[in-house]
Amino acid sequence: EDQVTQSPEALRLQEGESSSLNCSYTVSGLRGLFWYRQDPGKGPEFLFTLYSAGEEKEKERLKATLTKKESFLHITAPKPEDSATYLCAVQKGAGNNRKLIWGLGTSLAVNP
């Protein structure tokens, strides 16, 4: 069964304390892995797409990596404004047959 699991469910960091969020998946025929950020009361906001194992992408304090079984979202020296829920989604199929399998998210709180 296709499944996407994110861990931990919740994470509390001190400002400047680096850490990583995990997204593990059992999806056959991965066509892409997406990371989103969701602030309270808002819709998810796109961060990164990764397509193949070994790929890495960076944006400010965030770096996403991908292996054949999981993806990590590394947060370096986080700030309070990085507090949000981070969602991972895996795509299988393409075009009109595309399907996204979503994880439940990791709720991150960064204390000043």
Next chain:
Amino acid sequence: NAGVTQTPKFRVLKTGQSMTLLCAQDMNHEYMYWYRQDPGMGLRLIHYSVGEGTTAKGEVPDGYNVSRLKKQNFLLGLESAAPSQTSVYFCASSTWGELFFGSGTQLSVL
């Protein structure tokens, strides 16, 4: 640049009432989606559309209907609301890549 706009933002219904949620996108995207998000359940796809005049069922379509008469609009209807439909509803649009989400509609069914 508005992106994806959802109306209304909040709504309270009584059991059995009907309503329509409107989604509009100005990015000329072919694909549009309706999701619901519930605590502990994550994002679940209700219905989606791969182009103007098309609709298809997602994971949890029961109790909902949709229409896409114009490319930029995707409507989600509840014919007879039930308390189990209390949720936050998100519309999204895309080309072949990432989804762009609206800000959501918080719906309570009493």
